[in-house]
Amino acid sequence: MKSYRAFKKYEFRQTKQIAKNLINSRPVKFSWRLLVFPVFIYDYIRYVKRLSVLRKNLYFTKQLALTAAHNIYQGKERALETRLLEIKTKEILDKEKKGYYTEKIRNKQLNEIELLVDHYIDLLGSNQSSYGDAIKAKFSSKGSYLAFLNKLQKSEAEVIQAAISTMRKGSKKERRQWFEKVKLTTKKIRMQEADKIYEQ
Numbered sequence: 001m002k003s004y005r006a007f008k009k010y011e012f013r014q015t016k017q018i019a020k021n022l023i024n025s026r027p028v029k030f031s032w033r034l035l036v037f038p039v040f041i042y043d044y045i046r047y048v049k050r051l052s053v054l055r056k057n058l059y060f061t062k063q064l065a066l067t068a069a070h071n072i073y074q075g076k077e078r079a080l081e082t083r084l085l086e087i088k089t090k091e092i093l094d095k096e097k098k099g100y101y102t103e104k105i106r107n108k109q110l111n112e113i114e115l116l117v118d119h120y121i122d123l124l125g126s127n128q129s130s131y132g133d134a135i136k137a138k139f140s141s142k143g144s145y146l147a148f149l150n151k152l153q154k155s156e157a158e159v160i161q162a163a164i165s166t167m168r169k170g171s172k173k174e175r176r177q178w179f180e181k182v183k184l185t186t187k188k189i190r191m192q193e194a195d196k197i198y199e200q
Contacts, residue, residue, distance in 0.1 A: 002129050004070045007120065010131035011066065014189060015058040019051055021185045058186075061159075064088065065113045069120030085113055102166040108159040115155050119148065132197040142198040149190050157183065 068081040089106050096102075126137035139145035160179040167175055 003124055003127070003134065004066070006129055007123060007131050007134070008063075008066055011062040012055075012059060014193060015062065016051075016055045018058055018182075018186050018189050019054040021189065022054060022181060023047065023051060058182075061109055061113050061116060065116030066120050068113070069117045069124060072117070073121055073124040081117075082114070085110065098169070100167060100169055102162070104162040104166045105159060108155075108162045112152075112155040112159055115152060119152075135197050142194060145194055145198070146191075149187075149194065153183070153187060156186070 064085055068085055071081050072078050089110065093101055093103060093106050122138050123131070123134040126134040128134040128137050135145055139148065160183060164172060164175045164179060169175070
């Protein structure tokens with residue numbers, strides 16, 4: 001389905017943009033310096049790896065929700081898709097040994113995913129081939145779209161709060177600072193995208 005692929009591409013691109021902004025450093029350009037100075041190769045590889053991991057984490061709930069929404073839109077049972085989401089996230093939790101993913105985070109993510117599933121089903125039902133056109137078909141005004149983004153951000157904030165309180169990486173203060181940066185950067189990028197969508 002063309003619209004499903006377009007929505008996936010849009011969400012992937014947006015999460016990559018957020019990740020780049022969060023890393024807060026310019027990538028090392030591949031040039032003669034990399035061949036002469038090995039330290040540049042290390043910096044380049046580290047940047048690419050960090051960007052990839054961060055983008056994957058930011059895209060996680062969107063990818064699960066898009067897949068479930070697509071399947072439901074194609075006629076599969078919602079209860080089955082919800083159960084599959086629960087199983088998949090539980091499998092990830094069971095494999096987690098470093099303390100980055102906890103039951104509390106998982107529960108809040110499942111709430112976020114449910115919100116996104118409803119959103120994506122509506123977008124798929126708009127029969128628009130681009131994400132921007134689907135958004136405008138679903139939300140008649142920029143204000144109503146921003147109200148949805150605010151609702152989504154509140155759901156994401158619950159995931160963040162769960163991560164701050166239960167993750168075992170860094171101090172609580174460091175986690176709070178990092179996730180505040182994630183929240184503000186995500187909001188900024190989404191506002192820019194909303195401006196573009198409703199200017200067209």
